[in-house]
Amino acid sequence: GYEPVKSGSGERLVGQPVRRTEDARLLCGMGRYVDDIELGDILHMSVYRSDKPYAKVLSINTEEAKALPGVYGVYTWQDIADQVKPAVAFSRMADYQSTVIYPLANGVVRYVGEPIAVILASSRYIAEDALNLLEVTLEPLTIEFDPIKASQPNAPLLHEDLTSNILVKRSFVKGEVDRAFESPHALIEAEFRFHRKTSVAMENRVYLADYEKSRGAIKLYTSSQVPGIIRDALAELLNMSGSQLSVTSPDVGGGFGGKTSLYPEEMIVCALAKKVQKSIKWTGDRLEDLISTSQAFDERIKARLAVDASGNILGLAAEVISDIGAYSIYPWTAGIEPVQIISFMPGPYRVPAYHGSVIAVTTPKAPTGPYRGVGRPTSTFVMERLMNMAAKKLGMDPVELRLKNMVRPEEFPYKTPSGIVWDKSAFTEGLVAAGEAFSYNERREYQSKARAEGRWVGIGVASYAELSGIGSKISASPGMPINTGTDTCIISLDSTGAITAAFGCAAHGQGHETTLAQVVADELGAKIQDIRVITGDSSAVPHGTGSYASRTAVLSSGAGILAAQELKSRMASMAAYLFNTSVEDLRFMNSSIEQLSASNSIDFSKLAKTVYSEMGRIPADHRLELTVTKTYDPIFGTTSSATHMVEVEVDPITFKVDIKRYVIAEDCGQMINPLIVDGQIRGAVAQGIGAALLEEVVYDEVGQVLTASLVDYAIPTALEIPDVKIVHMDIKAPNTLGGFRGVGEGGTIGAPAAIANAVTDALSSFGCEVNELPVTPERIFQLINKN
Numbered sequence: 001g002y003e004p005v006k007s008g009s010g011e012r013l014v015g016q017p018v019r020r021t022e023d024a025r026l027l028c029g030m031g032r033y034v035d036d037i038e039l040g041d042i043l044h045m046s047v048y049r050s051d052k053p054y055a056k057v058l059s060i061n062t063e064e065a066k067a068l069p070g071v072y073g074v075y076t077w078q079d080i081a082d083q084v085k086p087a088v089a090f091s092r093m094a095d096y097q098s099t100v101i102y103p104l105a106n107g108v109v110r111y112v113g114e115p116i117a118v119i120l121a122s123s124r125y126i127a128e129d130a131l132n133l134l135e136v137t138l139e140p141l142t143i144e145f146d147p148i149k150a151s152q153p154n155a156p157l158l159h160e161d162l163t164s165n166i167l168v169k170r171s172f173v174k175g176e177v178d179r180a181f182e183s184p185h186a187l188i189e190a191e192f193r194f195h196r197k198t199s200v201a202m203e204n205r206v207y208l209a210d211y212e213k214s215r216g217a218i219k220l221y222t223s224s225q226v227p228g229i230i231r232d233a234l235a236e237l238l239n240m241s242g243s244q245l246s247v248t249s250p251d252v253g254g255g256f257g258g259k260t261s262l263y264p265e266e267m268i269v270c271a272l273a274k275k276v277q278k279s280i281k282w283t284g285d286r287l288e289d290l291i292s293t294s295q296a297f298d299e300r301i302k303a304r305l306a307v308d309a310s311g312n313i314l315g316l317a318a319e320v321i322s323d324i325g326a327y328s329i330y331p332w333t334a335g336i337e338p339v340q341i342i343s344f345m346p347g348p349y350r351v352p353a354y355h356g357s358v359i360a361v362t363t364p365k366a367p368t369g370p371y372r373g374v375g376r377p378t379s380t381f382v383m384e385r386l387m388n389m390a391a392k393k394l395g396m397d398p399v400e401l402r403l404k405n406m407v408r409p410e411e412f413p414y415k416t417p418s419g420i421v422w423d424k425s426a427f428t429e430g431l432v433a434a435g436e437a438f439s440y441n442e443r444r445e446y447q448s449k450a451r452a453e454g455r456w457v458g459i460g461v462a463s464y465a466e467l468s469g470i471g472s473k474i475s476a477s478p479g480m481p482i483n484t485g486t487d488t489c490i491i492s493l494d495s496t497g498a499i500t501a502a503f504g505c506a507a508h509g510q511g512h513e514t515t516l517a518q519v520v521a522d523e524l525g526a527k528i529q530d531i532r533v534i535t536g537d538s539s540a541v542p543h544g545t546g547s548y549a550s551r552t553a554v555l556s557s558g559a560g561i562l563a564a565q566e567l568k569s570r571m572a573s574m575a576a577y578l579f580n581t582s583v584e585d586l587r588f589m590n591s592s593i594e595q596l597s598a599s600n601s602i603d604f605s606k607l608a609k610t611v612y613s614e615m616g617r618i619p620a621d622h623r624l625e626l627t628v629t630k631t632y633d634p635i636f637g638t639t640s641s642a643t644h645m646v647e648v649e650v651d652p653i654t655f656k657v658d659i660k661r662y663v664i665a666e667d668c669g670q671m672i673n674p675l676i677v678d679g680q681i682r683g684a685v686a687q688g689i690g691a692a693l694l695e696e697v698v699y700d701e702v703g704q705v706l707t708a709s710l711v712d713y714a715i716p717t718a719l720e721i722p723d724v725k726i727v728h729m730d731i732k733a734p735n736t737l738g739g740f741r742g743v744g745e746g747g748t749i750g751a752p753a754a755i756a757n758a759v760t761d762a763l764s765s766f767g768c769e770v771n772e773l774p775v776t777p778e779r780i781f782q783l784i785n786k787n
């Protein structure tokens with residue numbers, strides 16, 4: 001419902017619904033994804049994967065496969081061990097145990113789907129056919145699949161060199177927790193279960209190592225969210241420098257967290273390119289994606305909430321067991337999700353006493369890693385369910401209970417019991433605004449009427465707060481050198497008058513080409529169409545990490561603002577010289593510099609030509625570089641928050657949950673582009689609906705994946721996704737350049753909790769509590785029959 005923006009009007013672009021400039025390309029089949037890149041002489045790779053969850057590799061017979069015409073070679077770990085080191089995710093966390101990730105199994109496999117051997121062939125068809133000719137003998141070993149059993153002291157070890165299967169053990173204690181639970185007016189105790197998910201990007205993982213024989217150099221094209229991290233990691237593991245190794249993510253068809261980690265196949269294509277001195281491509285298929293791309297959200301939580309008679313929270317306690325799968329993922333570690341769960345559990349509320357503890361247990365399943373929301377969908381689900389259970393016990397309205405406990409406007413900055421500091425954000429205002437936009441009171445009346453007719457209508461509320469755009473202080477705390485909390489922009493005005501702004505972020509659907517151009521155009525007074533934004537190329541900036549953790553709006557925009565300001569000041573200085581005036585007498589608008597006190601003007605391209613090639617006009621001591629590099633570090637980052645309200649109706653015959661109404665009031669600070677913000681929120685809500693109602697990676701009791709196709713792993717479609725009404729609270733972030741806050745993950749944080757509360761409400765006459773997600777029709781059937 002936004003009016004298109006007229007460009008070149010000289011109006012400020014930040015805050016405007018500028019149409020996404022990348023869409024013409026992406027929607028018309030002109031995108032350039034890794035698989036679209038054609039190189040002359042390449043070898044295609046296929047991957048032989050384990051069909052056993054935990055086994056010893058007894059033998060690999062490659063003879064028959066090698067004999068197939070067109071097969072170039074078959075490789076196991078021994079064949080590439082001289083080219084690449086295994087990956088070990090480092091952390092300073094106390095009690096942390098890491099794992100050694102060999103790109104190809106070194107004698108043992110630890111999940112179904114783990115790579116054991118690869119085949120190189122002249123075509124992908126031959127490479128895939130040859131897989132059937134490999135003879136791999138695996139001897140299954142005894143292991144626990146259940147994380148609770150696996151966490152016991154005498155459980156068999158998945159990694160024989162470790163002292164237990166517990167990789168991470170962490171807790172936060174603040175306030176007098178025991179006293180809070182001594183004799184509260186109401187005590188809520190419950191157990192929760194969030195089942196395993198996977199990201200399901202439209203584009204599977206694809207890697208192409210372009211080998212330049214003359215220099216022994218590799219240019220890796222990767223469908224990654226983090227090309228800078230991959231470059232730095234591979235440089236170390238392959239023992240190459242940045243002069244020989246560059247990493248580029250061209251167009252990437254979604255990531256959702258699943259493309260933030262270093263993958264075995266990325267290591268293998270590079271190691272083999274080095275070994276055989278040829279370019280190598282691997283294009284993963286959907287089956288491979290569903291069993292080997294990082295998974296997430298596999299948690300069991302026991303939680304308690306104590307409240308007094310008027311509804312004030314006295315204390316909160318949660319014990320979390322996180323099933324992190326086979327390896328501590330590189331570079332994020334096994335702590336990435338589990339630790340965030342207990343960090344964010346207290347939510348946007350005043351919690352005077354808190355004890356949160358977590359263990360992350362390794363089991364023979366695909367490794368888990370970042371997934372939209374990272375831990376916070378789980379903590380929000382638990383906390384918001386507890387709030388509703390407390391409201392019910394107190395006979396209070398759930399909205400009223402939340403309002404009572406939320407950090408109030410005058411209390412910011414507020415330090416949570418886990419040590420997070422919330423800067424001023426629209427917590428209470430958002431809750432009130434959501435209620436108004438939802439017509440909360442009317443919907444409650446409608447609900448009672450519907451109930452009287454025997455219909456299962458429910459209303460759910462969930463509020464949350466998260467940190468976004470995190471800077472160096474937060475990134476540094478677990479000692480993860482690779483996530484720096486900064487981004488860099490190199491901006492230049494070239495001799496044709498084009499402005500190029502290169503960033504360390506890596507767009508994979510977020511529209512950075514548009515939003516970063518908006519930011520830079522405003523700072524420079526340039527026309528947006530004169531700005532070319534480059535992202536996702538490790539050789540475009542000396543250091544960058546990519547896009548994840550809802551960081552780009554804050555970090556990359558900040559770097560862009562700093563770089564553009566400096567470039568502008570240099571351009572101003574030279575224009576002032578040419579006009580023989582002061583810089584205060586100049587106005588930058590529409591890619592042109594005007595003198596205010598006279599009718600002089602010079603457009604950017606003319607200024608560029610003058611500086612670069614009309615050597616007589618600006619003397620050497622007045623000539624300044626038209627390329628600027630700036631790095632931005634917001635130090636702590638900022639708070640993003642929202643309230644979701646949802647109305648559902650459950651079909652009493654099929655138990656299908658229909659989402660009838662969905663309203664969000666959110667605070668992502670100053671919006672750069674409301675069209676993109678809305679798109680991000682809607683996409684993230686869709687993902688949260690998947691998590692709440694449909695998506696579940698199912699491993700059976702012997703470690704086999706039962707959801708290895710999109711028939712069995714159900715993702716939401718347009719049929720499940722309602723129209724989402726969004727209210728923007730738009731409170732400028734106090735501590736970030738531009739006042740931006742991140743927004744990319746929020747929808748996925750709020751939706752599972754809101755839907756769980758709504759379905760619980762719809763089933764209230766049965767006394768069911770929806771404490772296990774996804775709440776599929778089968779689970780609703782079981783809940784109703786249990787009560």
Ligand code: MCN
Nearest residue numbers: 254255256509515548549550551552553672673742743744
């Ligand atoms: N934005 C804005 N105004 C704000 C905040 C953000 O206009 N106040 C815009 C940004 O400029 C950017 C987009 O919204 O174009 C998202 O910004 P941000 O919240 O900073 O998130 P990132 O760009 O860092 O993207 C990462 C985030 C994450 S962590 C996941 S997971 C996710 C997500 O983005 N995966 C996505 N959104 C996705 N969208 C698509 N299409 N595909 C994915 O895989």
Ligand code: SMO
Nearest residue numbers: 257371372548549
């Ligand atoms: S899970 Mo998002 O890539 O941080």
